[in-house]
Amino acid sequence: MIGRLNHIAIATPDLQAAAQRYRDCLASPAQVSAPLALPEHGVTTVFVDTGNTKLELLEPLGEQSPIAKFLEKNPEGGLHHLCFEVPDLAVAITTVKASGIRVLGEPRIGAHGLPVVFLHPKDCGGVLMELEQTSATAG
Amino acid sequence: MIGRLNHIAIATPDLQAAAQRYRDCLASPAQVSAPLALPEHGVTTVFVDTGNTKLELLEPLGEQSPIAKFLEKNPEGGLHHLCFEVPDLAVAITTVKASGIRVLGEPRIGAHGLPVVFLHPKDCGGVLMELEQTSATAG
Numbered sequence: 001m002i003g004r005l006n007h008i009a010i011a012t013p014d015l016q017a018a019a020q021r022y023r024d025c026l027a028s029p030a031q032v033s034a035p036l037a038l039p040e041h042g043v044t045t046v047f048v049d050t051g052n053t054k055l056e057l058l059e060p061l062g063e064q065s066p067i068a069k070f071l072e073k074n075p076e077g078g079l080h081h082l083c084f085e086v087p088d089l090a091v092a093i094t095t096v097k098a099s100g101i102r103v104l105g106e107p108r109i110g111a112h113g114l115p116v117v118f119l120h121p122k123d124c125g126g127v128l129m130e131l132e133q134t135s136a137t138a139g
Numbered sequence: 140m141i142g143r144l145n146h147i148a149i150a151t152p153d154l155q156a157a158a159q160r161y162r163d164c165l166a167s168p169a170q171v172s173a174p175l176a177l178p179e180h181g182v183t184t185v186f187v188d189t190g191n192t193k194l195e196l197l198e199p200l201g202e203q204s205p206i207a208k209f210l211e212k213n214p215e216g217g218l219h220h221l222c223f224e225v226p227d228l229a230v231a232i233t234t235v236k237a238s239g240i241r242v243l244g245e246p247r248i249g250a251h252g253l254p255v256v257f258l259h260p261k262d263c264g265g266v267l268m269e270l271e272q273t274s275a276t277a278g
Binding site (some may be wrong): 001002004005010012018024026031050051053074077078079082095096101121122124125126127129 | 142163167189237240263268
């Protein structure tokens with residue numbers, strides 16, 4: 001099942017300040033990407049490269065942002081979800097469903113152009129988990 | 140500053156059930172360690188190897204567990220902290236303090252036998268961050 005940790009998503013109410021903190025202090029400028037607006041996903045993102053994985057800083061974009069509710073509950077921001085790579089999303093969905101883990105909605109094309117799906121945090125020990133297929137075609 | 144993501148700590152009220160979920164469904168038996176009691180750290184741990192990093196499942200152990208309060212607020216468990224590797228903990232502490240990020244207490248020897256320190260989540264975008272020196276001696 002789950003392979004590499006693709007990224008850790010961190011929601012933030014102020015992407016510019018968060019990126020600055022990583023650029024100036026916690027990481028280095030070379031590790032921090034430019035902001036990228038993804039209106040179809042309701043977020044603007046900045047990536048922080050840790051060498052072995054990446055942090056995905058997320059700020060809400062637009063009225064229907066999927067991270068708006070999280071930021072209402074956690075106004076300073078915080079750890080939002082973990083994204084794991086799987087070779088075949090359809091197989092992964094069958095496996096998790098067979099164990100009683102609920103899948104949130106239908107698979108769709110995620111922020112990296114690859115098929116993704118989210119798993120219900122109540123079925124995953126309180127952790128919102130995203131599964132991302134490692135390539136556009138399964139296998 | 141921060142290098143590799145060493146681990147993601149996930150607090151759980153039931154380590155056996157959490158480990159079972161990773162062993163049977165989310166991961167595979169080969170990726171999941173046996174439980175390890177760390178009474179001096181107030182936790183029992185199970186590691187889940189994702190290839191590029193690891194999940195550290197944590198269950199409270201004893202009366203003074205550092206994750207007891209988190210589980211009071213999040214009874215199902217959830218994402219607790221991120222641990223990043225740094226080559227020299229003293230240098231890292233000087234750097235973060237110079238940027239106004241508060242360090243929680245004094246550096247101590249962590250669960251892996253290496254010097255660690257925690258940073259105040261209010262100064263890190265709502266994320267509790269642990270810094271772990273990559274070897275017993277800095278450099």
